[in-house]
Amino acid sequence: MQTHPYTWNYIPLLIQILVAVGMACSMTTFSWFIGRHRNTKAKLEAYECGIPAEGDARGRFSVRFYMVAMLFILFDVEAVFMIPWAVIYRQLPHITGSPLFGFWEMLVYLGFVVVGVFYVWKKGILDWATDKADI
């Protein structure tokens, strides 16, 4: 068996980075040199998903958008924690040495998530139509 320095394990990663950077740079460079430049008014406009842009970019949004976005992230991340648990659920009795320890732990965790939902709900963050959420 050949031995080599530990850091050599990272060489594939280095190659990957080089390929990614090289690809991105070469594509933009070549399209700049090969492509024709005919700028029209429509082409130089700000691109917004194909819809004609209108209004000021610094407009104000209701704080509700941010609330909902933040709640989405929070509950999303909380749900992600269940995946590793679900994957090793069958081995858990063996790992923890107790038949239902893993089950109860997840139940406790979900209890906290439910408390969070209750708090958010009662605070009126989920009420889109009333002013309660503007607090």
Add this chain to the structure above:
Amino acid sequence: MNGPAQVLRILPEVILTITGVLIMLIEPLLAQKSSRKPLGWLAVLGTLAALAASLWQYQLPPGTAYFGVVQTDAFSVFFHVLLCGIVLASLLAVLGSVPDTTENLGELFALIVFGAIGMLLMTSAVELLLVFIGLEISSISTYIMAGFRKKSAKGPESAIKYFLLGSFATAFFLYGIALLFGATGTTRIGDIAAALSTGQVSGLVYIGLAMILVGISFKVSAAPFHVWTPDVYEGAPSPIVGLMSTAPKAAAFAVLLRIAYGALPLLHAHWIPLLWWLAVISMTVGNLGALRQLNVKRMLAYSSIAHAGYLLVAFTALSVDGIAAASFYAVSYAAMNVGIFAVLSQAGGFEDRLTSIQDYRGLAYRSPLLGGVMAFFLISLIGIPFTGGFFGKFYVFSAALHSGMVWLAIIGLVNSGIAAFYYLRVITAVYSKPAATSPVNEVPPASVPLMLTLFLTVVTTLILGIVPGRVLAAAKAGAQTYASVNGNGTTVASR
């Protein structure tokens, strides 16, 4: 300890969790305009229960629980009791100074309790990932608390600065853990020491050590990682500053003790010079910075940087006495700092009506009690005998001298001399005649909860300054257990 009985090892944390969750559940059910102060009293009750549970943990045999990630021993219990005490005094200070109509007051109490859970976990965890989780729980709570005064410009500034720099520092800490894991194959503090004692030490360990030091130095605001401190303390409400300038620091110092003496005792030749320099720079920058401050809260922020420096001096001693001195110093610093910020929250109110040193001119004429207590805490911060500050400094410097750190002790003593100047300047202001239009004339009489905070902190400071024996013995017991629990105690205990 196995099975459901393991929960006894995390009993204080469990009690605080239930308290915090209860506050969160009750808060939205209360009428919109009703006072949230009963929730604060609920938090006080929960903290008292957690304090009792921590004291009860003294009779548990030292050991680990939950697959070896949590360890209860005299060391963790010592810091648990200290942290519960700080949280209790700060909750009372908040209750005593906050106006009834303050927005989101219920959430503030919940945040204080949740932050306390994180700090308690930091001190009892012997698994670096759990340490990290505890650090994050406590940091995120303090970030939000720092910006509690949403309506004043200083509040959000304080929170944003703290949050951005703090997350950056935590990332360093996490990367340090990752590198230690890469080098030793484990994140358990005891196992890291065992892995390092057998094989040769990989270079990654040194980088990991440096990164962890950066993360913790930020949390304890040791120079050169201190720049956030004055701005954050200036913008946060005074009773909250009393909490966040003491409790998270005590927890972070406990983590540093565990990592330095528990995981990396064999590398002491490498981390002692680093801590030596951190201590010297913190003391000097803190004291010289405080000299130039006209704002009392900013001055106290720089003073807290200097005190972090004194505490780091004890780390370099590399002896049981050093660990005990560091723990003792954390207690005495906590008592006087929570106390002086309670005075500030009474005098200046939650909204900081008094800011500059001149604003405090004549406080002793308006309220002899407040002025006297403030002078007492300043005297303790200087380190004059019969106060907790004196014995704190005494033990730290004698531990350093015993280990041959003569120059460090000299630099520390010179710094204490410089520090006396700016503390005395405030005392003179407090005891000079107030002007006719001075803002101190509107200082209200102290409320009952705030008097309780002052009573607790003054009595603790006096006990530490006159009969420090029992607290020092508890600190020593913590240090001892700790040195023997981690097999490599020989290097630590023999000196």
